[in-house]
Amino acid sequence: MTKADQINELIQFLAPEGRRDTKSAACMTAAQLTGTPEGLSLLSSRPDALVAIMRLIRDSEIYTGKDAMRALVNISAEESGAAALLAVKDVDVVSEMVKCIEDPNYPHADFACGILANLSKPKHLCQQVFDRISEGPIKLEGLVYILCQINYNKKGAKLHLLAPVITNFSQLADGRRQIMVKDEFVFQRLITFMDYKESKGRRMSVIATIHNCCFEKEYHPWLMGEDVDLVPRLLLPLAGPDTFSEEDNESLPIDLQFLPDDKEREPDPEVRKLLLEALMQLCITRASREIMRSQNIYLILREHHKWEEDQHCVMLNEDVVNLLLRTEEEIGTDDLSAVEVSSDMAAKFIAQDMKYLSGVSSDMSSLTEEPTKGEK
Numbered sequence: 001m002t003k004a005d006q007i008n009e010l011i012q013f014l015a016p017e018g019r020r021d022t023k024s025a026a027c028m029t030a031a032q033l034t035g036t037p038e039g040l041s042l043l044s045s046r047p048d049a050l051v052a053i054m055r056l057i058r059d060s061e062i063y064t065g066k067d068a069m070r071a072l073v074n075i076s077a078e079e080s081g082a083a084a085l086l087a088v089k090d091v092d093v094v095s096e097m098v099k100c101i102e103d104p105n106y107p108h109a110d111f112a113c114g115i116l117a118n119l120s121k122p123k124h125l126c127q128q129v130f131d132r133i134s135e136g137p138i139k140l141e142g143l144v145y146i147l148c149q150i151n152y153n154k155k156g157a158k159l160h161l162l163a164p165v166i167t168n169f170s171q172l173a174d175g176r177r178q179i180m181v182k183d184e185f186v187f188q189r190l191i192t193f194m195d196y197k198e199s200k201g202r203r204m205s206v207i208a209t210i211h212n213c214c215f216e217k218e219y220h221p222w223l224m225g226e227d228v229d230l231v232p233r234l235l236l237p238l239a240g241p242d243t244f245s246e247e248d249n250e251s252l253p254i255d256l257q258f259l260p261d262d263k264e265r266e267p268d269p270e271v272r273k274l275l276l277e278a279l280m281q282l283c284i285t286r287a288s289r290e291i292m293r294s295q296n297i298y299l300i301l302r303e304h305h306k307w308e309e310d311q312h313c314v315m316l317n318e319d320v321v322n323l324l325l326r327t328e329e330e331i332g333t334d335d336l337s338a339v340e341v342s343s344d345m346a347a348k349f350i351a352q353d354m355k356y357l358s359g360v361s362s363d364m365s366s367l368t369e370e371p372t373k374g375e376k
Helices: 003-013 020-033 037-044 047-054 062-077 079-087 093-102 109-120 123-135 140-147 162-169 173-179 186-191 200-213 217-224 230-238 246-251 269-282 286-294 298-307 311-325 343-357
Strands: none
Touching: 003 020, 003 037, 003 047, 020 037, 020 047, 020 062, 037 047, 037 062, 037 079, 047 062, 047 079, 062 079, 062 109, 079 093, 079 109, 079 123, 093 109, 093 123, 093 140, 109 123, 109 162, 123 140, 123 162, 123 173, 140 162, 140 173, 140 186, 162 173, 162 200, 173 186, 173 200, 186 200, 200 269, 217 230, 217 269, 217 286, 230 269, 230 298, 269 286, 269 311, 286 311, 298 311
């Protein structure tokens, strides 16, 4: 029997109306096949097999549905498999996964979140997934609403992997703008999970989404205004149990004042890197820099610099501080994104950064200076 014949036979046993025992065994076989490169390639090349598997994700036999979802997770984890699933015409994999996530009584919703995350990870496929969701009844804001409802799923699914889906969408300009629609409160819901302790993955994905949104310069006034007040939220994970004078404390945003003695800094350097990069993006324009100077955030960054051991984070901290310490006359432009850098200079900057990150010492004296406040 050829491999094609074997797949044909497997598809027959995967029929939803088939006997429970043969259907369950066939679905387990399909899941096992996706655990090998050869089996994965074989199933991905057969749209009829993919349709047969997708039609079993809600099977009345719970283990059959679970094996179907396991197979789809493995298939979607490979870019070629993800593309094959999205190309299927008879069943819309995106719509089916969204329905599974939306259903609070669906037991395998975590698998559905993982499949959506896999499908949307390659940027050229992400746009397809985003467009399909945007055309459906549960749009991006609906997914964020579900993500932010603790214990939304009544069968024990945590839905943590829904957060990377939102991060993937924030790779897209349309995705970032939908996240920051002012009257939808999508962004505001997300920022409440910046210090979420139950899942490091959810916390990091939320911060990565916020980081990506900071690249939309025209939204900076809103992000830094009273409706969102993002800067203190970015700084709070970088702050520790630092002691300041009463005058210095009162110069800080209220959320950064008089922090408790047991306040801990974000332990993950990758998360700290995202926070610092987001702050750097907010420093692009003069108006934003002046807001940060008025909030005296230098104090938090100075203490963070003393504590920080990751060289990449140290460098990012210094980049932000150096912009805040300099006068606007020294910076010489209202909008740093409009400054053209020659390829030669860009290469020199990269070389300097690499030299720094390799452990070469640098002059830290500027970090002990008092910041310049409120240049006009």
